[in-house]
Amino acid sequence: MADDKFESVVTDEMRAMIGVKGPETIGELTTTSVRMFARSVGYVDPVFYDEAVAHERGYRSLPAPPGYLGTPIFNPAESDPTFGGRRGQGFRSPYPLVLNGGTDIEYTGVQICAGDTLASATALASLQERWSGALGVPMLIAVSETTYTNQHGQVVAISRGTGISYPKAGD
Amino acid sequence: MSDAVPDQIYFEDIEVGDNIPELEKNPTSQQLVYWAAGSGDFYQIHYDTQYAQDTGLDDIIVHGALKHAFLGELLWRFAGPEGQVKRVQCSYRGMDPAAQGRESAQEKKFTLRGTVTRKYTEGERNIVELNIEGVRADGSVSTPGTGVVILPSRG
Numbered sequence: 001m002a003d004d005k006f007e008s009v010v011t012d013e014m015r016a017m018i019g020v021k022g023p024e025t026i027g028e029l030t031t032t033s034v035r036m037f038a039r040s041v042g043y044v045d046p047v048f049y050d051e052a053v054a055h056e057r058g059y060r061s062l063p064a065p066p067g068y069l070g071t072p073i074f075n076p077a078e079s080d081p082t083f084g085g086r087r088g089q090g091f092r093s094p095y096p097l098v099l100n101g102g103t104d105i106e107y108t109g110v111q112i113c114a115g116d117t118l119a120s121a122t123a124l125a126s127l128q129e130r131w132s133g134a135l136g137v138p139m140l141i142a143v144s145e146t147t148y149t150n151q152h153g154q155v156v157a158i159s160r161g162t163g164i165s166y167p168k169a170g171d
Numbered sequence: 172m173s174d175a176v177p178d179q180i181y182f183e184d185i186e187v188g189d190n191i192p193e194l195e196k197n198p199t200s201q202q203l204v205y206w207a208a209g210s211g212d213f214y215q216i217h218y219d220t221q222y223a224q225d226t227g228l229d230d231i232i233v234h235g236a237l238k239h240a241f242l243g244e245l246l247w248r249f250a251g252p253e254g255q256v257k258r259v260q261c262s263y264r265g266m267d268p269a270a271q272g273r274e275s276a277q278e279k280k281f282t283l284r285g286t287v288t289r290k291y292t293e294g295e296r297n298i299v300e301l302n303i304e305g306v307r308a309d310g311s312v313s314t315p316g317t318g319v320v321i322l323p324s325r326g
Contacts, residue, residue, distance in 0.1 A: 010256075033209075040209030041240045042196060044175040047252070066243025066256045067236065071211050084211035097226050100235030102316075104260035105243075134225065162262070168238055169227055 006133045006138035009094045012128060016065040021121045022090045024056075028072025031114040034062040041065060054113075061114040067105065069148050069157055070118040091124045093140050093165035101141060101162030112158045118156065127161065137166045174248050176294060179251040181321040182297035187287050190303065191249045192284040196241050197276035198269040206237045220271070226298070228266065235263040236316045238305050245303060247285040250320040257298070261316025280308040283320065297322045 031051065036050035041063055046053045053093045063069075072084045080087045088153055097121050112118070128141040177192075203217045212234055215222035243259045247258045250256055270276040282305070289300040299322055305314030 037209040037240075039273060041237070041244055042203065043244060043247075045177075045247075066247055066259050067240035068209075082213050082215075084213075093284075099264055102260070102262040103236055103239040104258070105239075106258045106319075107256065109255065109257070109311070114282035157282065 006129075008129055009129050010129060010140075014082045014091065014124075017091055017124045018125055018126065021043050021123045023086065024119045024121050025072050025097055027118045029064055029068070029070045029112065029114050029116045029118070031062050033071050034064060034068065034114045037068040038062075038065050041067070045104060059111060059113055064112040064114075064116075066107075067103075069105070069112070069120070069159065070116070083119050087152045090122055091142055091144065091163075093142065093163070095140055095165035095167050097166050097168060099166075101164040102160075103162075104160040105157055107139060107157050108155055108158075110150065112150070116156075117151050118148045119150075120146050120148045132166060135166055135169065137169055139164050139166045175252050176195065177248040178321050179253055180249065180322065181325045182191060182290065182292075182299070183192055183231045183325050185290055185299055185322065187289060189287045191285040192242065194245045196283065198237070198267070198279055199276050200231065200269050200271045203231065203233065203237070205279055206234055206240075210234070212236065212239075217270075229273055230268055231271070232266040233269055236280070238263065238267065239316075240315055241283050241305060242303050242314070242318065245285055246301070246318045246320050249285065249301075250322060253323040255316070255321040257302075257321055258319040260318070261303070261305070261314050261318070263314060265307075265311070265313040267305070269290050278308060282306045286293070297324050320321070 073141050122144050125143040126143045130139050132139045143162050146159045150156050183190045207213050217234050239261050246256045270279040285301045285303040288302050299320050301318045303316045304312045306312050
């Protein structure tokens with residue numbers, strides 16, 4: 001898929017990872033973590049901060065704002081210090097620099113609230129290579145799909161993330 | 172400043188082509204640090220100018236997922252207390268700066284907008300589809316996307 005500006009870095013080993021689910025990660029939602037997420041986005045709706053309001057509005061506890069699917073349980077023995085998820089798992093680009101290309105989260109309609117634990121597993125969905133005119137380097141575009149399942153075994157959300165990786169200019 | 176709890180809108184009140192109420196954000200370096208704590212993403216390009224520049228960026232940039240969450244808040248406000256956000260999708264087409272130091276956050280204004288593209292009923296559910304976007308202070312769109320919400324009915 002690479003064009004004449006650069007050589008492909010996609011190997012058969014990488015292609016073989018497409019569709020293969022990685023190990024499970026457990027993410028927790030607590031009242032404190034929901035408040036921190038809501039605060040960081042800038043929500044002013046008390047439903048995210050005050051449990052009495054959340055109960056009045058029909059939630060078991062503080063609801064997760066859109067985009068919040070729990071915080072991976074941190075363990076220095078196995079967690080990535082920058083992103084918090086499992087270290088060294090899943091697809092790794094040969095390029096050192098990574099940008100986020102897009103996010104797509106679809107909810108099944110099952111409530112996601114403080115007190116939930118969500119198990120997630122990610123599979124690489126596709127790999128694509130393109131020349132970036134803006135950065136002047138080749139880019140590797142990897143789409144991954146993650147399914148989130150709550151403590152009752154219900155799928156609550158599916159997210160698709162696009163990772164764009166590229167080399168340092170001049171490398 | 173918009174009301175803390177948005178007014179409820181009903182399925183019957185929506186038409187294709189309607190623009191939904193805009194949401195304005197003024198991201199600052201402090202907000203990016205809040206987001207790092209809230210999301211668990213501590214990548215240094217979002218709060219360390221020197222680190223960002225060492226990777227070839229002009230300056231620190233707003234996290235893509237925070238822009239996605241801004242669009243989520245836009246849809247949450249539109250759906251109202253009885254509505255539901257079903258899907259939030261966006262592409263990060265360009266980088267967005269955050270205000271630092273004494274810079275006015277207003278100069279880094281990031282506006283979230285949406286337009287209804289389709290409405291239909293599926294079983295009991297009243298579904299509204301939208302085009303949504305994150306727009307920079309200069310009017311250019313860095314974060315185009317789509318959204319789906321479920322609205323209550325007056326009936």
